[in-house]
Amino acid sequence: MYKIDCDVCVVGGGPAGLAAAISAKQNGAENVLIVERDEALGGILQQCIHPGFGLKLFNEELTGPEYYGRFVIVAKELGVKTLLNSMVLEVGEESVICINSEHGVCEISAKSIILAMGCRERTRANIMIPGTRPAGVYTAGTAQRLINRQNEMVGKKVVILGSGDIGMIMARRMTLEGAKVEAVVEIMDYLAGLTRNRVQCLDDFGIPLLLSHTVVNIKGNDRVESVVIAEVDENKKPIMSTAREIECDTLLLSVGLIPENELTGKANIEISPVTKGPKVNQYMQTSIKSIFACGNVVHVNDLVDNVSAESKKAGAAAALYAQKKLKSKAAITVETGENVRYVCPQTVIPADEKVDLYFRVMKPQKNVIITVTDGDNTLLTRKAIKVNPGEMEKATVSVKDISSLKVSVKEA
Amino acid sequence: MKADVLVIGAGAVGTAITRELTKYRLNVICVDKREDVGGDCSKSNSAIIHTGYDAKPGSLESELVVAANPQYDKLTADLDIPFKRIGAILPAITDEQFAQLPEIKEKALKNRVYDVQYLSKEQILAIEPNINPEVKGGLFIPRESIIDPFIYVVAMAENAVANGAKFMLNTEVTGIRKDGDRVIGAETTNGYIEADYIVNAAGLFCDEIANMVGKFDYTVVPRKGQFYILDKNTGCKVNHIVLPIPTKITKGKLMTPTIDGNMLVGPTAEDLPDKYDKSTTTEGLDSIRADVQKLIPGVMLQDTITQFSGLRPNRNPEGLNIDVYDDVKHYVNLSGVRSTGLTNSISVGAYVANLLREIGLKMEFKDDFIEKRKGIVCIRELSREEQHKKILENPLYGNIVCRCESVTEGEIVDAIHSPIPATTVDAIKRRLRAGMGRCQGGFCGPKVIEILARELKVDPKEIRKNNSKSYMVCGKVK
Ligand SMILES: Cc1cc2nc3c(=O)[nH]c(=O)nc-3n(C[C@H](O)[C@H](O)[C@H](O)COP(=O)(O)OP(=O)(O)OC[C@H]3O[C@@H](n4cnc5c(N)ncnc54)[C@H](O)[C@@H]3O)c2cc1C
Ligand SMILES: Cc1cc2nc3c(=O)[nH]c(=O)nc-3n(C[C@H](O)[C@H](O)[C@H](O)COP(=O)(O)OP(=O)(O)OC[C@H]3O[C@@H](n4cnc5c(N)ncnc54)[C@H](O)[C@@H]3O)c2cc1C
Numbered sequence: 001m002y003k004i005d006c007d008v009c010v011v012g013g014g015p016a017g018l019a020a021a022i023s024a025k026q027n028g029a030e031n032v033l034i035v036e037r038d039e040a041l042g043g044i045l046q047q048c049i050h051p052g053f054g055l056k057l058f059n060e061e062l063t064g065p066e067y068y069g070r071f072v073i074v075a076k077e078l079g080v081k082t083l084l085n086s087m088v089l090e091v092g093e094e095s096v097i098c099i100n101s102e103h104g105v106c107e108i109s110a111k112s113i114i115l116a117m118g119c120r121e122r123t124r125a126n127i128m129i130p131g132t133r134p135a136g137v138y139t140a141g142t143a144q145r146l147i148n149r150q151n152e153m154v155g156k157k158v159v160i161l162g163s164g165d166i167g168m169i170m171a172r173r174m175t176l177e178g179a180k181v182e183a184v185v186e187i188m189d190y191l192a193g194l195t196r197n198r199v200q201c202l203d204d205f206g207i208p209l210l211l212s213h214t215v216v217n218i219k220g221n222d223r224v225e226s227v228v229i230a231e232v233d234e235n236k237k238p239i240m241s242t243a244r245e246i247e248c249d250t251l252l253l254s255v256g257l258i259p260e261n262e263l264t265g266k267a268n269i270e271i272s273p274v275t276k277g278p279k280v281n282q283y284m285q286t287s288i289k290s291i292f293a294c295g296n297v298v299h300v301n302d303l304v305d306n307v308s309a310e311s312k313k314a315g316a317a318a319a320l321y322a323q324k325k326l327k328s329k330a331a332i333t334v335e336t337g338e339n340v341r342y343v344c345p346q347t348v349i350p351a352d353e354k355v356d357l358y359f360r361v362m363k364p365q366k367n368v369i370i371t372v373t374d375g376d377n378t379l380l381t382r383k384a385i386k387v388n389p390g391e392m393e394k395a396t397v398s399v400k401d402i403s404s405l406k407v408s409v410k411e412a
Numbered sequence: 413m414k415a416d417v418l419v420i421g422a423g424a425v426g427t428a429i430t431r432e433l434t435k436y437r438l439n440v441i442c443v444d445k446r447e448d449v450g451g452d453c454s455k456s457n458s459a460i461i462h463t464g465y466d467a468k469p470g471s472l473e474s475e476l477v478v479a480a481n482p483q484y485d486k487l488t489a490d491l492d493i494p495f496k497r498i499g500a501i502l503p504a505i506t507d508e509q510f511a512q513l514p515e516i517k518e519k520a521l522k523n524r525v526y527d528v529q530y531l532s533k534e535q536i537l538a539i540e541p542n543i544n545p546e547v548k549g550g551l552f553i554p555r556e557s558i559i560d561p562f563i564y565v566v567a568m569a570e571n572a573v574a575n576g577a578k579f580m581l582n583t584e585v586t587g588i589r590k591d592g593d594r595v596i597g598a599e600t601t602n603g604y605i606e607a608d609y610i611v612n613a614a615g616l617f618c619d620e621i622a623n624m625v626g627k628f629d630y631t632v633v634p635r636k637g638q639f640y641i642l643d644k645n646t647g648c649k650v651n652h653i654v655l656p657i658p659t660k661i662t663k664g665k666l667m668t669p670t671i672d673g674n675m676l677v678g679p680t681a682e683d684l685p686d687k688y689d690k691s692t693t694t695e696g697l698d699s700i701r702a703d704v705q706k707l708i709p710g711v712m713l714q715d716t717i718t719q720f721s722g723l724r725p726n727r728n729p730e731g732l733n734i735d736v737y738d739d740v741k742h743y744v745n746l747s748g749v750r751s752t753g754l755t756n757s758i759s760v761g762a763y764v765a766n767l768l769r770e771i772g773l774k775m776e777f778k779d780d781f782i783e784k785r786k787g788i789v790c791i792r793e794l795s796r797e798e799q800h801k802k803i804l805e806n807p808l809y810g811n812i813v814c815r816c817e818s819v820t821e822g823e824i825v826d827a828i829h830s831p832i833p834a835t836t837v838d839a840i841k842r843r844l845r846a847g848m849g850r851c852q853g854g855f856c857g858p859k860v861i862e863i864l865a866r867e868l869k870v871d872p873k874e875i876r877k878n879n880s881k882s883y884m885v886c887g888k889v890k
Contacts, residue, residue, distance in 0.1 A: 001800050037812065087812040097796065101810030104800040123852040125718040132691045133720065135837075135877035135884050139854045146858045152872050152885035177889050221688055222881035249886075262816075265645065 002103040006033040006081070007322040008315075009096045009110035011088045011263070014043020016295020017116035018071040019308040023315030024114070025078040029322050032080045033108065035098050037087040041075075042068040043118055044141070044296075045304065047148040050169055052196075056305035067304060091115070091267045093290050111322035114314050115264060115278070115286070115293040119300055121166075122256040124218075129161075131218030134225075140166040140254040144173070153177055155250025159227050160184045161215050164390075165193035165302060167254025172201035174252075181207050182246050185229050187214040187236055190364045192254075192390050194302060214238060215251065224249050257300045267291065272346060275299040279346040281331050282355040282399070283317035284310065289328060292318045299344045299358070302392060306358065337373075337408025339365060341389070350402050357395045359407050361387045367412045370395060374402045383412060415441040415578075417768065418598055418607035420585050420621055423451020424561070424757040425749055426613035427568045432761030433768075434575035437776040441607070442569075442577060443600060445584035447878055448839040449569040449832055450562055453615050454754060455842065456690070456722030457637070458679065459670060460653060461495070461557040462755045466663070469522035473732040476756035476763065478524055481555055483758050491567040492787040493560060494671045500556035500653035503536055503547045505706055509657040510548040516657070517551060528553050542648050542708050556653050560671045561754055562842035563787065570831040571785040575778075579832060580605075582880070585614075588624040594741035595625060609773050611744045611764060616687050616725045618747045625740045630733075630747055634687050634723035637679025638696040643850050644673045646715035654707055663751070665703040667711065672845065677704050677711065683726070692719045717850045724750045732756075734763060736771050744768060788826045788843065792818040813863070814856035816849020821863060828867045835868060837861065838878040861885065 007029040010017045013036030024032045040046060045053070048064030055061060058070070075082075086100040096108040121139040138146075138154055144166065146152045156179050160167045163186040171181045184202060189212045191198055202209050210229070216238045217228035231242040259277035269278045270287035277298040278286040284294050294314035295307045320326040331347035334357065343359040357372065365387050372380040372395050379397040387393060387409055395407060417433055419426045422444035430442040446452070461484050464477035488495035504510040513530070520528040529552045536543055536550050569579060580602055587599035588610065597606040612621040619632045649669065656664035662681045670676050680696045697719060704711050727733065727748030735745045744767055746760070753760075769775050791799055791809050803810035808822035827834040827843045834840050837847065840860055847853030847860065861884050865872040876882045 001796060037815070085811065087815065087818075089818070099799060099803065099810050099812065101803060101807035104803040104810060105796045120851050121854050123717070123850075123854060125716055125852055128694075128697065128716065128719060130691065130693050130697070130719075132689075135882040138857075142854045142857055146861075146885060147889055150858055150862060150872070151889050152858075152861070153887050153889050154885055156886060216694075217691070219691075221690070222877075222879050223883060 002106045004033065004106055004108045006031040006108060007111050008032045008114065008318050009108050010034045010114045010116055011091065011096060012036060012043065012116035012118060012297070013038070013041040013082060014116060014118050014295060015045055015068055015071065015304050016118070016297070016307050016311040017043070017114070018068060018075055019311035020114045020116055020294050020315035020318070021080045022071060022074050022078060023312040024319040025080055027316040027319035029319035034080060034082045035086050035088055035096060035108070036082060036084050039085055041072050041082065047144045049148050050173070053304050056303065057308055088263060091263045091291065093288055111290070112318040113291045114318050115291065115297050116295045116311065117260040117263065117297045119257040119259045119296040121253070122258055124253055127255050129215050129218060132221055134218070134220040134223050136220070136224035136250045137218065138250065138252055140164070140170045140252045143252050144170055147173060147177065153179070155179060157182065157248040158250045158252060159215070159229070159246055159248045160252045160254060162186060162254035162256070163192045163198070163209060164254035164256065165197050167252060168193055168197040168201040170252055170254070171207050172205055175205050175207065182248055183208045183210050183229070185210045185213045185215060187212070187232055190388065194391060216240070216243060218251060224251055227251050257296065259297050259300065261297060264293070264297070272342065274342040275344060280344065281347045281349055282313070282345045283326065284314035284345070285317060290321060299342070302390065306392065309356070310358070332402065332404060335404065335406040337406045339363060339409040340407050343407050348399050348402070348405055350399050352400045353398070354396050355399045357397065357407055359393050359395070361389055361393070361409055364388045365409060365411065368409050369412050371408050371410070372397045373406050373408070374404050413441070413603060414606040415439050415608070417609045417611060417773065418443065418605055419611045419613055420598070421451065421613035421615055422446070422449040422565070422569065422579060422581070423613065423615050424454035424565050424754050425615070425746060425760055426451070426611070427565050427572065428757035428761035429611055429613060429764045430577050431568045431572035431575070432765045434572050434577045435778055435781045437778055440577045441580060441605060442572070443580045443583040443585060443598070443605070445582070445601070447582055447836050447876065447880070448834070448842070449579060449581070450565045450842060451615060453722055453725060454565055455562055456720055457561060457754055458666065458668065458676065459559055459561045459754070460668065461559050462752050463525045463553055463555045464523050464752070465520035465525040465528055465553050466516070466658060467523050467752070469519065471731070472734065473752060473756065474523050476732070476759040477752050480756045480759040484557065484559070487758060488559065490783050491571055491785045493563050493567045495557060495559045496671060497555060497557045498652050498669065500553040500655050501531065501536060501540055501543070501550055502553070502655050502657055503543050503550040503707060504657055505544050505546055505548070507548065512657055513549065513551055525553070527555065540650055540652060540654065542650055542710055543654065544707060544709050558653065558668060558671050559754070564754070566832060566843060567785055567787065571782065573831045574782045574785060585621060585624070588621070590625065590740070593739050595743045609742045609768055611746070613746050615749065616723055618725065618745070622745055622747070625743055627737070627740065627745065631728050632687070632747070633726050633728050634684055635726040635750070636682040636684050636689070636721050636723055638692050638700065638721040639676055639678030639719065640697065640700060640713055640716045641670070641718045642675035642677065642712065643715040643717050646675055646712050648708065648710040648712050649675055650708065656703070656707055665700050667704055667708050674717070677713065679722070687723065690721050690723060692721050696721070718852060726750050734760070734767065736767055742771065788823050788830065791820045791823060813859045814846035814849065816851050816855070817845040819844045819846040819856070824860065824863050825867060828864065835864070836876045836878050837864070837884060840864070
């Protein structure tokens with residue numbers, strides 16, 4: 001086997017891995033290595049050729065490649081090493097095993113490890129759409145890869161299920177490529193993705209958005225010939241009397257992302273049943289102290305800017321850990337109060353610093369007060385005009401001397 | 413094109429017959445209208461090698477299944493087919509079911525299945541803790557086994573090719589020519605094939621072939637079976653095939669590990685007129701949930717990674733029939749190979765070969781029949797050392813294309829250039845599992861299209877999922 005030594009090994013070279021590697025370097029780790037299975041760095045952003053990245057971080061609207069391009073330049077300048085075309089198969093406390101066509105099986109030993117494998121898309125089977133199994137049913141991200149990286153058009157008459165961001169972006173992309181997008185169908189009574197994407201990708205192109213609707217059947221033996229859609233009742237059960245058939249050759253699914261955690265699970269790292277990603281503290285440290293995690297592998301982010309910010313913390317902490325400078329103290333669990341589905345980090349170590357608590361709500365709500373409390377002690381209150389499960393919220397609080405932590409969202 | 417024997421259908425049954433005939437000095441051609449071997453029914457079933465314990469005693473099906481089961485140890489070892497003797501448990505959940513056990517055991521004896529054993533409640537829960545704790549007791553059928561049904565047919569076909577048979581795919585039989593009272597050849601979408609003998613192993617469509625020779629004595633009424641496949645990591649698994657106590661109407665719905673460690677749950681049994689309707693339905697899938705929960709209350713169907721259905725070629729009037737006729741000579745007709753055809757195919761091969769001899773086919777035994785076949789190397793199953801060596805030999809084994817099942821580009825290229833070339837996305841999937849994991853091809857699909865196009869030297873828009881109209885992409889972007 002081919003052996004490699006490093007201080008910090010980063011698994012995945014998407015925006016999370018890149019930001020983490022840079023920050024590890026900047027925080028004193030000498031030998032930082034990114035292992036990436038693709039032939040290039042950039043992760044999912046390689047296929048996101050639309051603008052909309054970097055508004056928060058750079059105050060500019062960049063395309064995906066422009067956004068990660070900036071990080072790649074910095075990483076190169078700092079001397080971050082990369083091993084491309086290398087799929088990681090196993091992660092241990094201080095080792096990473098990957099396979100690579102040039103070197104064969106590589107065994108990397110590292111003082112700390114950062115997981116940044118991103119996420120994958122939920123499939124047709126996950127949501128159990130009945131019907132036949134023809135060609136032409138794609139997840140939106142797969143279609144995006146085919147179109148934007150392989151220049152292959154996936155179909156001409158399209159129905160999109162799910163109003164996630166990728167779905168809406170693909171509705172616009174397919175339209176610009178001459179396809180007819182018949183409808184974007186969403187089972188919930190609210191939008192899954194960002195409002196700005198609805199305006200720019202659907203409204204501007206006259207693509208109908210059907211809320212409280214779902215696909216109840218797929219027809220066609222060889223290639224998709226049509227899909228049947230129907231309205232759903234308040235329990236999300238289809239009302240079959242409202243069913244109607246839409247002729248199409250393609251069904252795109254934008255029905256959610258799941259953190260890619262096969263490796264994490266195999267390493268016996270504790271995984272949150274809610275986010276489906278590893279549980280972390282504010283240093284993005286997992287239940288195995290030498291292993292850190294950041295980006296979509298931890299929880300699905302809608303804005304890459306947040307990913308970069310969070311990954312910076314992971315990189316810094318992993319560098320300190322590698323230099324034996326990261327202190328380990330007892331952590332407290334962050335509680336989820338009213339209308340809060342999850343908070344990331346899941347645990348916080350009391351310290352003389354401010355911590356960003358990222359969280360998502362369970363249901364949309366208007367005119368709310370967001371509070372973070374430590375028992376009877378209120379650490380933060382903030383008003384919001386509306387909150388939405390599709391848009392992540394952030395609350396920054398000082399965690400010095402706290403003995404508990406709870407995030408809640410209540411009506412004002 | 414000329415054959416001594418023309419076999420119609422490259423499912424489990426047709427392929428097994430074809431391979432059996434290559435043990436003799438014969439020129440054998442097997443045709444199928446599909447793009448790959450593996451059949452219709454033969455690729456969507458429970459994948460169990462049955463013992464025949466519950467067959468109708470004295471029937472042809474009983475004879476063939478009981479004779480088939482013991483052959484699989486050697487056959488699967490010779491042909492490199494994944495196979496495991498995991499055994500089946502029949503738990504009796506109600507008192508009424510418990511009272512039925514002696515009868516089931518007696519029927520097994522009548523079928524000459526002598527190794528069925530009683531299990532107590534404690535014994536069952538010790539070996540299969542996820543079974544309903546209400547269980548009263550049950551039976552254990554040790555030789556009920558699981559197989560990879562795709563690799564089974566591919567391996568049999570490849571072995572047949574190694575022994576001189578020819579497979580013609582994308583070749584649909586549209587008519588059969590007769591001279592007086594005997595068949596002499598078949599019209600196909602790929603030209604006329606002259607044949608001294610013809611075997612009809614067309615599964616669901618065997619009645620249509622029978623009609624072509626002028627036989628109208630039965631019809632095929634498909635009986636749909638829907639299934640769930642669950643993720644390998646699902647929280648509630650079983651180690652054996654867990655079968656319900658059969659009722660008068662159906663064998664019922666089971667839960668079993670697949671050869672790759674997923675859970676298979678189903679099937680339904682729905683009589684339908686449409687031979688092309690392989691859709692899954694909410695009602696069908698819900699009925700599986702309701703029934704299987706009685707056996708395995710903790711089953712986690714939300715961990716499903718796919719749902720599919722298969723159509724049993726149910727015969728009306730019922731029963732497995734292998735017929736020769738006085739008024740249609742040089743012809744063998746198989747029908748009603750309904751619920752155990754994967755298992756009995758191996759004995760059907762020998763049975764049909766003998767029938768052909770009886771109706772006049774000259775069969776000269778070959779002493780150079782090749783018994784062994786080696787499958788494509790499976791990189792994920794090698795040790796790290798072996799993987800390392802393989803990659804240094806061929807760098808393509810170091811490129812993982814399917815992340816869920818760890819399938820490499822090297823294996824895909826091997827499959828495309830194998831004796832029965834895999835030329836479609838589904839053919840790759842069935843041979844290697846690329847696209848069969850939890851992301852269902854979301855990640856590897858685009859790459860598989862690219863590799864297929866490159867290796868077959870065609871444009872990606874020529875690449876199909878399976879059949880000729882199932883295109884994956886429709887041309888370059890603007
Ligand atoms: C279609 C789409 C549109 C989006 N649009 C916007 C937008 O307009 N604005 C915005 O701000 N954000 C947008 N986002 C979100 C943003 O792109 C993501 O939040 C961000 O890419 C997540 O970064 P990541 O590094 O965690 O994951 P990824 O970008 O997915 O990177 C993960 C990397 O890990 C590698 N990897 C995984 N497993 C292994 C392994 N076993 N071995 C080696 N390498 C491995 C992968 O190949 C990949 O390169 C969009 C996302 C998508 C999918
Ligand atoms: C739900 C279900 C569960 C089952 N479970 C099991 C089990 O656990 N164990 C078991 O042993 N059996 C099981 N079976 C039964 C088994 O799958 C079948 O008996 C067996 O696959 C039949 O094989 P076959 O080759 O006859 O048919 P098929 O696999 O259907 O093959 C017939 C072939 O003929 C071809 N063909 C048809 N017409 C033409 C034409 N005109 N020209 C050219 N080619 C043609 C078709 O394309 C097809 O490839 C199950 C079946 C189902 C549906």
